[in-house]
Amino acid sequence: MPEMKIPELMAPAGNFAKMKTALHFGADAVYLGLKQFSLRSFAGNFTIEELEEALDYAHSLGNKVYVALNMMPVSADFKDLSVILPKLSNLKPDGVIVSDPGVVSLLRREAPELRLHLSTQASTLNSESVAFWGKSGIRRVVLARELSIEQIREISASSEIELEVFTHGALCISYSGRCFLSLYMSGRDANRGECAQSCRWQYRVLEETERDGEYFPIEEDSRGSYIFNSKDLCALPLLPELVSSGVNSLKIEGRMKSTHYVGITVDVYRRGLDILKERGESEFREAAPELVAELARVSNRGFTTNFLNGTPGQNEYSFEKCAVSNPYAFLGEVVEKYDGYLALNLKNPIRQGDSIELCDRGFLREKVAVKEILDNAGNVLDFGRSGEVIRLNGHFQTGVGGLARK
Structure with missing residues (x-):
């Protein structure tokens, strides 16, 4: 029987300390952002000098570092991006995560030696799109979060480039995070890394103005209702299915999360993957409840498998509260x-x-x-x-x- 091929386990690195924690607890790779151009402007992020140090540290351990340049840029951003590209290229990160076709074109032209990964922001949902991006110079596609495992498996079967999927962390109410709610309500553009998480706010929605007297079908009390507030993704119980789907990398969300979150979440997924590889699916199934219980001991909004088991229903949302459960200090x-x-x-x-x-x-x-x-x-x-x-x-x-x- 051939040895089970375990995908890469990738963890968030909001700063250097969190990167060290992620690697210590068993991540194979980390992804991080520079001070500009990534979608987490309020994470600590890295200067070019800090990135060089991070790459040296990770590579000394045999681990990989991917740099996010997945902001949705306007024309004025390309001047600054062109300035930083030679420095980034000289550092030779293991991959650069991008979402905009213009950025893809610029990097292929001015830094062709960089390995390009396509962000989930591109909403890649099918094998034809994967093939298109492969012909455009992309080496790995981070698939949209709105896919089932069966759909992921179908894409993987016909894909000639690497595939990556999210397995854990916060979810956006919008299609792969492409949302204007934050910009409209707070002036902070989620597509430029400044999301105010307006979907977590408390709302009192009674009726639509175009349907006078027709009440919106939600339950609410005197405090209102959190109608957009998704639970967090937790695909730990589905690791056997994800591993067998043929994806190359499993990604944990959370560049703005705490060191505790990063360390424990990586530890749990590393443990699950190791059990699956070394002892088989049966023993993994026995261990899974304990592993999920440990994930619940770090910050979370409750858990869902999102679209992985099909279209999510009302149980995938937390209507009563937006507060994050954080059992431990x-x-x-x-x-x-x-x-x-x-x-x-x-x-x-x-x-x-x-x-x-x-x-x-x-x-x-x-x-x-x-x-x-x-x-x-x-x-x-x-x-x-x-x-x-x-x-x-x-x-x-x-x-x-x-x-x-x-």
């Missing part, structure tokens, strides 16, 4: 470990008596009762503040790069 990252103690760079306060959990790659979880907190000089503290580096005494399995939460 992220305490920080393990930055040092020695025999007898480890050091945490705190992002939230910690006190004596707290019950915390340490998390590391390989689905390692350690419950710890905090009996004593020390500063770097060994002085005992009653509590540690955000921004401080503190020590916890004990013998731990979790190593440098691991995360702490409570």
Whole structure:
């Protein structure tokens, strides 16, 4: 029996620290944006100098880095884009994610050595479109989120270029994110990386002006109703089907999400893929509920498989609230470990008596009762503040790069 071919696991990298976390927890590749031209203007993003450092770091570990240039540009943007292209080309990223045909044309003309990936913003839904983009110089297509697994399988069977699909993270109410709701309501253009997430706002919709007296069929209370608010994509239970569909890369959304989200989500999907490869589908099915439960311990709006199992229904939306469930407070990252103690760079306060959990790659979880907190000089503290580096005494399995939460 031939060995199962496991797709690349790709994770978001909103900044350098999150990139390191993603790679530590098992991502094969990361995608990131520059300070300009990507669709996440409010992520930390990377300067050219930081990108060079990121590429050196990832490549030293045998991992890949893809750079997003998937903003929908206007004519004035091309001057700045032309300035940055020679620098980007010299750095040799593993791929550049684009969505606009004009950008594709520019890159093919001025930086032909760059490997081009087509963003999901292009809404590629069929094999004819994949073939068209392949002839246009695209090496990988990120398929539209509005496809079922069966449709993905059909496209894969006839595709001569690589395919990538989203498997986890926030979903947009619009077609592959091409939305003007944010621009109309807040002046922030989602197609230029500035989405205000107007779809998550609270609305009181009673009737359409053209249908006087005909009420919109939604349930609402005195607070209103969140009629556009999609749950988050979670394709973890469908990994066997996605792997067998023939796609080359599985992508996690979340360049603006926390380090905790990035690390745990990557860890869970890495664990699922490893179980599937090493132990088979039956044992994966047994492990899947525990893996999904762990995904629910990081920020989420509830989960849906979206279009992967067919057209989604009303259960795929959260009408009652837009708040993100975040069961754990992220305490920080393990930055040092020695025999007898480890050091945490705190992002939230910690006190004596707290019950915390340490998390590391390989689905390692350690419950710890905090009996004593020390500063770097060994002085005992009653509590540690955000921004401080503190020590916890004990013998731990979790190593440098691991995360702490409570």
